Amino acid sequence: MPKKVTLRMCVACRQRKEKEELLKVVRTLDGHLKLDKTYKSNGRGAYICKDEKCLEKCIKTKALNRALEAQVTDELIEELKQNL
Numbered sequence: 001m002p003k004k005v006t007l008r009m010c011v012a013c014r015q016r017k018e019k020e021e022l023l024k025v026v027r028t029l030d031g032h033l034k035l036d037k038t039y040k041s042n043g044r045g046a047y048i049c050k051d052e053k054c055l056e057k058c059i060k061t062k063a064l065n066r067a068l069e070a071q072v073t074d075e076l077i078e079e080l081k082q083n084l
């Protein structure tokens, strides 16, 4: 039996990929966003490709802000860039 793979959608390009190919950002209960490197944090999550183009598109269109209904900080953007 092949292992079942759950695909996640990138908020920028809308392609579905395995989660390991994406960065996950979660909104914590106190409403602040963080990069979830374990992919296991609770809270509302959004995914973005480990790709500079998707990250830039996402900054421009504020796709991440919309997906998570929270403000994406410059610190978070920096952290995402370093984890591409």
Ligand SMILES: [Zn+2]
Pocket (backbone or CB within 6 Å): 010, 011, 012, 013, 014, 015, 048, 049, 051, 054
């Ligand atoms: Zn993408």
